[in-house]
Structures are given as C-alpha cells and as structure tokens.
Amino acid sequence: MEGLLPDLDVVRKDFPILSRVLAGADGGGQPLVYLDSANTSQKPQVVIDTMVDHLERHNANIARAMHQLGAEATAAYEDARDKVAAFLGAPDRDEVIFLKNATEALNLAASTMAWAGERQVGPGDEVVITEMEHHSNIVPWQLLCERTGATLRWFGVTDEGHLDLSNVDDLINERTKVVSLVWVSNMLGTVNPIGEIARRAHEVGALVVVDASQAAPQLPIDLAAMPEEDRPDLLAFTGHKVVGPTGIGVLWGRRSVLDQLPPFLGGGEMIETVTMERSTYAPIPHKFEAGTPPIVEAVGLGAAVDYLSVLGMESVHRHEQAITAYALDGLATVPGLRILGPLDVAQRGGAISFEIPGVHPHDVATVLDSRGIAVRAGHHCAKPAHQRFGVQSSTRMSSYLYTTPAEIDALVEGLEYTRSYFKLD
Template sequence: MTGYDVERVRKDFPILQRRLAEDRPLVYLDSANTSQKPQSVIDTLSEHYSLHNANVARAVHQLGEESTAAFEGARDKIAAFIKAPSRDEIVFTRGITEALNLVANVLAWEGPYRVGPGDEVVVTEMEHHSNIVPWQLLTQRTGATLKWFGITDDGRLDLSNIDELITERTKVVSLVHVSNMLGTINPVAEIARRAKAVGALVVLDAAQAGPQLPYDVTATGADLIGFTGHKLLGPTGIGVLWGKSEVLAGLPPFHGGGEMIEDVRMERSTYAPAPHKFEAGTPPIAQAIGLGAAIDYLSALGMENVAAHEQEITGYALGRMLEVPGLRILGPTEMVDRGGAISFTMEGLHPHDISQVLDSYGIAVRGGHHCAKPAHRRLGAQSSTRVSPYLYTTTAEVDAMIEGLHQVRKFFGVA
C-alpha cells in the first residue's frame, strides 16, 4: 500500500466532510449499497452538461463530436480497466440489473446459445435477486430447469455436488463473484472451467468485485460479466455488460430502435455489430462519461492499493465486531477469499432498530435483506444489518460504529 493515504483520499469526497444532525460527522459505511463520488466525477458531470451537452453518434456539429468523443472515450477506459481484449466488447446499460436481464431475455429468443425445454440453468443460493429473478423468468418461459449451488454454514458455496449440478444439460451458469451480503469471494475460475467443459455459458455478477479487486475479465473464465457504475465511484443509471466478441455476435438484440441498426426496411431490419447492437436509443451519455472519470480516479489510486485497503479495513472491522456481545456475523469471519460487505445480526434486536440508532450517531449502515432473501433464509435470519467499508473508510470510523453498537445495546436494554 505504498503511497496510499486514506486521509488524503477522503479529501477528494466532499460528502465525507458533512456534519449531520446534532453536528455529528458522517460515518458512511454503506458503500456496498452505493459508493460516494469524488470531486473529479462531480466536476466531470457538471462540465459535460455546462459545456458539451449533445447527443452522441448523430450530430456532426462540434458539441456532438465532443460528446461522442467523451462517451466513446469512456468505453476505452472501461475496456482497459477490466483488461477486455476489445473495446467493442463493452456494452453500456442502465445498470447491472439491466445487463443481467438483457442476457437472460435474449437467451430465450434465438441464436446458438438459446435456452429451451430440457436445458438447465445453474445459479447459487447467495445471489442478489437481480441474478435470480431473471433466470427464474427465463426458465419459466422456456421450459428449462433452474438449479443452484447451496451455501455452507460459514457462508461459502457448497461445491460438493458440482458434478450433479453442472451436467451435459447445463446451458448457463450464472453466479456472483463477490457476495453483496456475505462478502464471500467465490472461486469463479474453477466453476467456469467445469461449466466450459460441458459447453455452458458463464455469466458473472461483478457489481461488488469490480470496485474491490483488480479485474481481468479473461482470467475469470466467464463469457459475460456485468457491473454497475454507482458502486464504482460513478453515477447512477450506468452499467456495463462485457462479453466475449463471439458470444455477443451470437446474441440477438435486446431493444430495438435508433443506433442499433445497420439498415431498416419496412419488411425487415439488419443490425449493427456489438456493442451498438445492444445500445438502442439515446444512451446514458453523461453517466458513461462520469463513469469514465471514476475509472480515471481508481486507476490513479491503483486497484492493488484499493484492494489492499479494503482487505485491511474489513479485517479490522471483523475483529472489532466479534468483540460485541450477542453479535453474529453472517458469512466468513476471516479475511480468506473475502470482500468488504459484513452482514450481522444482534440477539434480540431488529436490523432496522440497529440502523436507526446508529443513524442518530451519524453512522450510515443498511438494514434489511439486501436483495438476498434466499441467503438469509438459508442462514436462519429474516434480515440483517450490513456494514460495508470502502477505499475512504478509516479505522476511527469503524471504532465509532463499534461504540455505536454498544450504545444500541444500552438503548434497548440488552447490555
């Protein structure tokens, strides 16, 4: 972590200087939900709307050319950031939810990867709902079967029956790289090798992995990977679907409209190659440009440094949280194949009550099921409180959260 100064990093995030009710400093521990934005991203969005606003790939005037250059420049930055072999493998979406729905929908329609009756789709019990519901819809519509990996008691994937789950009938294996609830980092390359051996497509949800890890899409073994901008220091309303060139070429379009066509006649249309085949209509222009600025910021910090800080601060938080009486961590309690989200329960206390009392001290965490109801159900919890530090989190903030948890216990009389 040579040269990584978290206090210096914090100065780049104006919201972290906020004072909340009763003049309490903001302690933001909800970055798995959405990350805060550095000033450079905020300035990029303001500058675009102030000086360069125009639609892309249509106008030949100067503003149009500037907007298009910045938009396509963001595609280049993202391709380099995730080590994609080609910029044309980067498809802009409105978020990872749309990216996953894009894949699940078009696989029901046509092409060499089409899913039909008798085929099987494999997911896991720790998925975000965005990587469960689209596959449920796909299998219900096509007559395919949905299967899933279970979770062990310590919050890791149970791979003991991998040969029963991934078979010659498997057409798709879709799983999360880093769990948004449990923090587990899954052995995606190992699972991908098994899936490729039977000719299945491999889809990854990298919404949490992208912000936390140096990312190399080819090293994962996946065919399609989605992530989202707002967890990556970027704006909301922008996501990315990366896909191998040959896979994108074999998928039909998702939306029809302007810019995704090669030619339109009244009888039929032909389509542009990827990525434009999947980007009908006016895209999220400013959001993509803002995401490009976020990528610049992360690249300047160095994702190796970001990952090292995330490991260090999460390990510190785990150690401190295990000191709190009655607190149960859902998921791995050691920093082995583990990311930054820490979900927990406290005996006799509801997560919403915990979150509200912490908020009264200026500490922002999340209470609920985190769009991961099956994982909660498997571990015997209806819901949980989640703490998720990031590249701007300090040990002092973790200490403030721990003191807040003691105050929660005292407030509700369980101390």
C-alpha cells in the first residue's frame, strides 16, 4: 500500500509488546491488534533500554549532586531537552519546559494567567476555546474564568466535524486575552487550522495556546519555520503518545511569554535566592521545574523523539494517512456504522470515533477484546464533543506508525462479528 513506512515488519519488531498473544473468548490465543494509540502509544525497545540503562548506571538527582553520577544524570536530562527542542523546531532550547504531562502544562498556562502582570486575565476579558477540546483544555480555562471573572467563549463544530469559523471575528475580539485550542482532535480526528486562528488572535493581542497531544505523534512540527504571526505562543504535548513513557509532558513557549508568566509551583531548583522575607526566581526553563523532575522519564522521552526523528515525521505522517484512509474505507463497509468527524483523510488524524446503533460502545470494545483487538470506548474525555453529535459515548480506533492493513482488516471483521453477535443483521 502506497504511503506505508518502508520495512514496516522491521519497525514492528522494535515494539516488543506487539508480539503478545492474548487470551480469546474461546480460550485460545489471539494475537494483539493494538488500535488504541491515541490513548497511549506503545514503546520501542530503545526507549525501554535507555530508561533501564539510566536507572542501572546513571541514577542520581540532577543539578544538586557534585559527583559523577549527578553530572551524568544532569547531562542526560538536559540532553533530552535539546532533543525535544530539535523535535519541535524550537528556536531556543530553554523554551522547553518538562512537566508530568500535557494536562499539567495546560494548567500551568491557565493558572499563571490568573496572576501574571500584563498577561493577567480579569473581569471583562474573554477566553476562547472550542467545543472539540479534551477536558484538559476545557476545565483549566473554566477554573481561570471562575477565579478571575473573565468570560469563557468557544467555537462550535459543524456537522462534518470542523470548527465553525463563521463568527471568528466576533469570537476573537479586542476583549480576547487567550485562545486555546487543540491541533488534532482526540475524538473527531479533525486537524484544525492553527495558523489561521493564531493570526487572527495575534491581530487583537491575544495569546495562543495549542494542545498538540495528538499532533506531535503524527504531524511534522517546525516552530521556527512557522510565520511569526501563525506560531502559537504556548504549545503542550505529552510523552506517552510519542512512543515515550508516561509521567513526562512538555510545555514549549515563546521566551518573551514565559518570562512574563510567574512561577507555577514553588520549591527547590526554581529559585535564584531565598530569604525568610522573599524569594527571587531562576530564569526559564528552571523557573517552571520546581522540585525533583521526572528525570528518567525525560531521558526516555529523548530516546523516543530520537526514534521518531530517525524514521522521519514526514514518513510517519504519510503512514498514518495511508492507514487512516484504509480504515475509513473499511469502516464504511460495516452496515449502520456512523463515523464522527471528517471523512476526508487529508483533514484528519488517525483517531476515528464511531457508533453502531443498537450496541453500546463498551459492548463493542468487549467483543473486540475477546478477539485480541484493543480499542477505546467511552467519552474519551471529550463530553462536549459527544454531546454536539447527540451521543453519550463512542468507540474509537486509533492507528499509529506500527499499524498494518491486516490489523484494520481484523477490526472490520471484528465489527461484523459484533453486529452478528448482537443480532443486528
């Protein structure tokens, strides 16, 4: 199939979990078909080995230990920052902040804007999000508005699963302080026009925050190459979706913005000096990295983005588009199945949510699991998007760089079996 990664069989061997055989409903073995990568990606052996090596040979706290292990751990941690900066095309490696996940990164952005001088959000100001956001990019902004008296507004979603930009000039206006939106929807799969929205927001002096948790795994990102007016001001993603470990996330921000934001957490390492009367703070990135950071997780993330960079994000993106197109065609053959989100592969990512009338998504997932097929069922932390399409929950399949056409065939066959099992024919 055109567009698939070359040597896909070799790539799959990099991921040991993909060779697992699971227990089937009949007691026999079922080879794992992993179609839940939008939830968390699987990890290549190089990431696993890198983290084990660090723990076995270099484990120490960073920055504070004046011995060889401490120096090695510090170098490994900061080397990971360099690798992430290169992965994002970040103009300045100190603009990369390590946190525990994208949720913490988005909460940092929202919380500090309740306190920040010229970036402070208050009564009369407006914050704009969208109806397709993950809860991690809704709740922090709701909390900010509740605490400051600002007004929360949002873009709606069209029947086809795109942002409704018909009222963009009304939504983003002289009162707008922040526009925060997802680059690629985890539920609808929609790829949003980040540059177009950022340009409008910057025209009125608003900050632009982008949740790139689903974009970073599958889209080439080059912040430095983006036109200045199209570039977000803050961007968050999480390590465990880019073949890295859990417990590590990234907030990238323009230096000028990060310098304006106050510290999020207080403690060790984020200080310049402390007296009983007052404290002064370290420059970025350390200002936002209080306490012992996720050291081995950062090292694992560095290995993960190295792995993706060797494959080439352009190649990863082409593979994802080819598999997604194949999946859309296959799902279209299942009677009654309704896809939520765009049907044009050029306008979407690899997460495909769908419903089968008459069968609860949890039942769909359970039957598929009995055949070794792992999918997601529920509201995917996107309740407003589900409400917009009149469903409480959905089933979601999500592919990644290791997904094969045969696995999509297994999914389609599993869904046909599910229909038969629940006597929908």
